[in-house]
Amino acid sequence: MTTEILSPEPCRFNIVLVEPEIPQNTGNIARSCAVTGSRLHLVGPMGFKIDDAKLRRAGLDYWHMLDITHYDSLDQFTRLCPGHYILMTTKGRCYTDFEYPKGAYLIFGKETAGLPAAFLAAHNGRLARIPQVDEARSLNLSNAVAVALFEALRRHGFPGMKLDHTIKDTY
Numbered sequence: 001m002t003t004e005i006l007s008p009e010p011c012r013f014n015i016v017l018v019e020p021e022i023p024q025n026t027g028n029i030a031r032s033c034a035v036t037g038s039r040l041h042l043v044g045p046m047g048f049k050i051d052d053a054k055l056r057r058a059g060l061d062y063w064h065m066l067d068i069t070h071y072d073s074l075d076q077f078t079r080l081c082p083g084h085y086i087l088m089t090t091k092g093r094c095y096t097d098f099e100y101p102k103g104a105y106l107i108f109g110k111e112t113a114g115l116p117a118a119f120l121a122a123h124n125g126r127l128a129r130i131p132q133v134d135e136a137r138s139l140n141l142s143n144a145v146a147v148a149l150f151e152a153l154r155r156h157g158f159p160g161m162k163l164d165h166t167i168k169d170t171y
Helices: 023-036 053-065 074-080 117-122 141-155
Strands: 014-018 039-043 067-071 085-094 105-108 127-129
Touching: 014 023, 014 074, 014 141, 023 039, 023 053, 023 067, 023 141, 039 074, 067 074, 085 117, 085 141, 105 141
Parallel strands: 014 039, 014 105, 039 067, 085 105, 085 127
Antiparallel strands: none
8 A cells, every 4th residue: 555645734634544444434434524624544454445346436426525645554644643633432431522623633443343452552541432322332433433523523613614505496
């Protein structure tokens, strides 16, 4: 996988997927990033090729709007992207208890195992969880990203986003 380093211009938020395994989830997340102006960071190894048809189909026609960067490993990502990290996991405090500074990195682990234990331990005060019933393992990855991302955007008044839309009589 190649690594592309984009300019360090601040953006709304950064969504980081560490070793994603399911192309449809990543495609849905890519679409969420595109429509919110958020930057997507994909940390390898991934469970699919970036040109996977399922990935492309899930992202539909939004790929041209996507700001995306690839990294070979979590170590490479953390070296190249220092900043305010919020680790989304099934452990930790409720995600609504966190501050979401502009440009924060919302970091999500792979679907089957989450984030590595050593990474969680190194960022123990930054573990955020989405509440759920005890019997459930976790929320679907693309849904979890949407919940956390839109909470962060809401806190900042949805910067640069259209807040209302007039319905025109076009029936």
